[in-house]
Amino acid sequence: MPSWALGIDLGGTNIKIAVVGESEGILFEETQPTDTAAGPEGVVRQLAFMADAIYQRAAETLDMGLFAGVGLGAPGAVDVVKGTLSYPPNLPGWGRYDLRDQLQLRLEEAHGIKTSVIIENDANAAAYGEAIFGGGNAFRDFMMVTLGTGVGGGIILDRKLYRGPSGTAGEIGFMIIDFEGENVHAGIRGTIEGMIGKERIVELACSEELGAHRSPRLAELCSRDFSRLSPRHLEKAAREGDAAALRTWARLGSILGVGLANVTALMDIRKFVIGGGIAAAGELIFKPAMMQLHRSTLPSMHDGLEIVPARLGNKAGIYGAAALCFASGKLVASDA
Amino acid sequence: MPSWALGIDLGGTNIKIAVVGESEGILFEETQPTDTAAGPEGVVRQLAFMADAIYQRAAETLDMGLFAGVGLGAPGAVDVVKGTLSYPPNLPGWGRYDLRDQLQLRLEEAHGIKTSVIIENDANAAAYGEAIFGGGNAFRDFMMVTLGTGVGGGIILDRKLYRGPSGTAGEIGFMIIDFEGENVHAGIRGTIEGMIGKERIVELACSEELGAHRSPRLAELCSRDFSRLSPRHLEKAAREGDAAALRTWARLGSILGVGLANVTALMDIRKFVIGGGIAAAGELIFKPAMMQLHRSTLPSMHDGLEIVPARLGNKAGIYGAAALCFASGKLVASDA
Secondary structure (H helix, E strand, O other), X not given: OOOEEEEEEEOOOEEEEEEEEOOOEEEEEEEEEOOOOOHHHHHHHHHHHHHHHHHHHHHOOOXXXXXXXXXXXXXXXXXXXXXXXXXXXOXXXXXXXXXXXXXXXXXXXXXXXXXXXXXXXXXXXXXXXXXXXXXXXXXXXXXXXXXXXXXXXXXXXXXXEEOOOOOOOOOHHHOEOEOOOOOEEOOXXXXXXXXXXXXXXXXXXOOOOOOXXXXXXXXXXXXXXXXXXXHHHHXXXXXXXXXXXXXXXXXXXXXXHHHHHHHHHHHOOOEEEEXXXXXXXXXXXXXXXXXXXXXXXXXXXXXXXXXXXXXXXXXXXXXXXXXXXXXXXXXXXXXX | OOOEEEEEEEOOOEXXXXXXXXXXXXXXXXXXXXXXXXXXXXXXXXXXXXXXXXXXXXXXXXXXXXXXXEEEEEOOEEXXXXXXXXXXXXXXXXXXXXXXXXXXXXXXXXXXXXXXXXXXXXXXXXXHHHHHHOOOOOOXXXXXXXXXXXXXXXXXXXXXXXXXOOOOOOOHHHOEOEOOXXXXXXOEEOEHHHHHOHHHHHHHHOOOXXXXXXXXXXXXXXXXXXXXXXXXXXXXXXXXXXXXXXXXXXXXXXXXXXXXXXHHHHHOOOEEEEEOHHHHHOHHHHHHHHHHHHHOOOHHHOOOOEEEEOOOHHHHXXXXXXXXXXXXXXXXXXXX
């Protein structure tokens, strides 16, 4: 029987929560601004409250015997064994915090919901969501890359999350592809995130080489204020054939392709699922990325190379968090 | 009871074979020039003949009930499931060949040795050898990097070989760290092997920037013929304090360190075992590599970073090939 679970995406701005059915996907969902003022305890209270509300709503229509648990994706360093979240970048005032156990306790004591809670890094949760419900569903092994403000990643091997020995695997944004380049980001020279993180894209477009600032169409789109030029403007102009915008996407795709080639060389991963706001540019970035991926790998590694778009948008995290509960249930079932 | 196995390292120049005891290590060994003239069938005959000879010798002193099998490391693409070796770079005239089954058959039919044969890519075999008998023995997860004519690698996760979905994982030599650099190697721009493969080291040393060609001591060591300058000369001069030689090792270490940083970012691997002829320079290359590894990773990834020398030299492959037989035996035992 397909089960259902609660998936939570804890962000610095919003908390998203959903009831996810193992075969149906998201059944209903809620979003609230994250109450960061009262620190971890306040957030746990809010999480438990939201979980209780949506759980009660689920109880009206779903079989409670098939409830698989609560999965939560959170930003920052998550220790999945200890259940701790450490120094989440967008949640000020958190140190290392027992998020899993505190939420579990709060759900039981304040709301009478006795359940297991699983926590996971948000990039990993998103990758797992795409693996089970999204663009990676056809692949046994793949890397999900999220192109947004930052460049993040999650790795799926043999349909399971690869977390690495300390749980920090998948940081493709911090892969170095231009070790003597001029760009320094978070103290490291020549990283992918430093070159194609969202803030850098407009800067790159307006470089002498790419020349976006000389494009009349782009000038028009940003009302002649290039500080207001956005990736959406670059996308629109490129679709209309603007040469500078097309050069920019080709350049972004090419940088991404070099990063993917390194993943192929090192891990023999040949399938890539690309998500995040910037990936909405679709073929504008995927096509040059694929060309570069071919150029940058040995012929013996070309078989099976594939780049596909993510399919779950900003819901990948809640899907993945919930899916971890299904996987965990199955694991127990097959182990027993 | 500790068992024993035959470990074979099939190279384009030599075949090395050894009797390896699970607790004693190499008990005795033989080397012969590879008979490449008669193609795969000739090599299989030679392998079986050498295996038979050393097996008979082992039979005089070892308990034949504890014989765990034959492991073979080979250059090129090995399919460990099908047991095939494809297009080994230094064995001309081979296509895809059923090396495992043919050797197994030959051992049984021509020599009466009924045993299982395991084949593995040679870089993987070496990494596994270091994992079980060498420099990686203390680590659950590590990457072995071999610095020689090429730059190769093997990845150990949870004390097991990580081969990747198609078996080509670990190609750190083809990782790109200077995607717009001038160096193109095997058609790819800015790879680690292209920059620090053995052939490139002397070229690098004599670049304007590093200035080895202006060092009187290096001129002396290579008898003023810089085309004859070798990594050994650079090592000797550096140990004597020669500035150009020291700059060269610092540069090599730094390039290696960038590559290792990418492994840490992507896979969360923080332990590195470095082997191969060039690694004999020891701290001359390890120290700048470690400094660069720190500089090139996020502080959250610094815990546990370690670079250690490989310990088995050019015997890592035979150790690893034999060790795969022990592991396989254990796997069967614990599965049963």
